[in-house]
Amino acid sequence: MSESPSIQIIGHGLAGAILAETLSVAGLTLSVFDDGGRASSQVAAGMFTPLTGQRMIASWALDEALPEVQQFYPALEKSSGGSFFHPQSTLRIFRSQKEADEWHSRGDQRFTQSIDASAFPFHLPFGACEITGGGWVNLPPMLEALKKRRQEQGQWGKRDQADITLWAEGVRASENPLWKDVGWRNAQGDILTLHIPGLAEDRIYNFGKFLVPLGNQRFRCGATYAWDEPSPEPREAGRTEIETSLSEILQLPFEVCDHQSGLRPVAIARVPVAGPHPEQSDQWIFNGFGSKGVLLAPWMAERMRAYIQTGTPLPKECIAARRIQRQRDREKTRRIKHR
Numbered sequence: 001m002s003e004s005p006s007i008q009i010i011g012h013g014l015a016g017a018i019l020a021e022t023l024s025v026a027g028l029t030l031s032v033f034d035d036g037g038r039a040s041s042q043v044a045a046g047m048f049t050p051l052t053g054q055r056m057i058a059s060w061a062l063d064e065a066l067p068e069v070q071q072f073y074p075a076l077e078k079s080s081g082g083s084f085f086h087p088q089s090t091l092r093i094f095r096s097q098k099e100a101d102e103w104h105s106r107g108d109q110r111f112t113q114s115i116d117a118s119a120f121p122f123h124l125p126f127g128a129c130e131i132t133g134g135g136w137v138n139l140p141p142m143l144e145a146l147k148k149r150r151q152e153q154g155q156w157g158k159r160d161q162a163d164i165t166l167w168a169e170g171v172r173a174s175e176n177p178l179w180k181d182v183g184w185r186n187a188q189g190d191i192l193t194l195h196i197p198g199l200a201e202d203r204i205y206n207f208g209k210f211l212v213p214l215g216n217q218r219f220r221c222g223a224t225y226a227w228d229e230p231s232p233e234p235r236e237a238g239r240t241e242i243e244t245s246l247s248e249i250l251q252l253p254f255e256v257c258d259h260q261s262g263l264r265p266v267a268i269a270r271v272p273v274a275g276p277h278p279e280q281s282d283q284w285i286f287n288g289f290g291s292k293g294v295l296l297a298p299w300m301a302e303r304m305r306a307y308i309q310t311g312t313p314l315p316k317e318c319i320a321a322r323r324i325q326r327q328r329d330r331e332k333t334r335r336i337k338h339r
């Protein structure tokens with residue numbers, strides 16, 4: 001590879017956009033092409049949180065990824081004059097005594113603290129805690145600002161020739177013959193926009209589902225996970241699931257203003273996938289961010305930059321060639337077993 005290869009990025013969702021910005025700032029020659037297809041980044045709630053899941057476990061690569069979040073988005077806001085980064089704590093509502101006990105007994109209390117939640121308008125039989133260090137990013141205006149920047153810098157569109165084609169296609173990778181062997185298990189998600197007069201807008205609320213404050217008494221509420229659902233279209237069952245969960249816990253009336261949905265690009269290994277294809281060394285991928293794109297993309301983009309410019313290896317779990325080989329081996333074993 002030349003020391004400064006020219007790069008064609010395909011896809012300008014949050015993965016392609018953050019990668020393009022990172023590589024452009026580092027002085028690499030690039031262009032971005034997006035055919036205007038459906039992007040899950042346009043419907044995502046945009047949250048990043050240090051602790052995930054029912055057990056509030058630290059996210060994969062948290063110690064590397066979180067400092068990049070705190071650096072990348074504020075710097076981008078400053079240089080673009082936009083406003084889309086919202087660091088905010090989360091009121092984490094326990095849904096069972098087991099969840100509450102687990103939190104009380106954990107040794108590592110990083111990112112959590114006690115909170116008197118009695119004044120919040122929620123049904124709280126098991127109490128709550130506060131998660132710090134997270135927040136959310138309003139992705140559509142950020143992507144618009146980055147698109148404008150690429151256009152102004154002559155980095156928008158398809159080049160005739162590039163040393164590397166870098167695919168950041170989101171869920172469409174699972175249909176691309178080059179990348180289908182990575183192994184995908186995409187997850188459809190429904191998300192609602194609600195009007196909730198009287199609910200404080202200074203934090204995110206999490207009760208298995210989430211409420212993200214948008215301003216003017218509006219909140220995004222979601223999201224569902226429908227695994228292996230091929231259609232990105234909104235599902236009535238998804239809307240009902242969200243409304244039911246919220247009604248059980250919120251002691252205020254709410255009104256549904258909008259219902260959106262999308263497909264999350266989830267790789268079977270559940271961590272992002274990056275780098276060159278095992279057989280076609282000029283074809284690269286940057287994908288598989290699942291529901292952690294906002295947290296992981298800035299750090300992974302920086303790792304890609306370092307790999308391109310200095311040969312610093314990518315995190316081993318993410319290396320595309322390795323992942324493809326593993327998945328092919330798995331498939332082979334499965335076929336032999338089913339003979």
Ligand SMILES: Cc1cc2nc3c(=O)[nH]c(=O)nc-3n(C[C@H](O)[C@H](O)[C@H](O)COP(=O)(O)OP(=O)(O)OC[C@H]3O[C@@H](n4cnc5c(N)ncnc54)[C@H](O)[C@@H]3O)c2cc1C
Nearest residue numbers: 011013014015035037040041044045046047170189293294
């Ligand atoms: C309901 C819901 C809620 C979510 N909430 C969160 C959240 O709170 N936090 C979080 O981090 N993540 C969340 N996610 C996940 C998040 O959306 C994804 O991690 C992230 O958006 C993936 O970005 P991407 O760039 O890989 O894909 P996308 O955003 O889908 O972008 C892919 C882009 O590539 C383009 N493209 C694809 N193929 C081609 C091609 N061949 N030629 C040209 N262009 C092409 C498409 O037009 C599209 O613009 C949520 C997802 C859903 C569905």
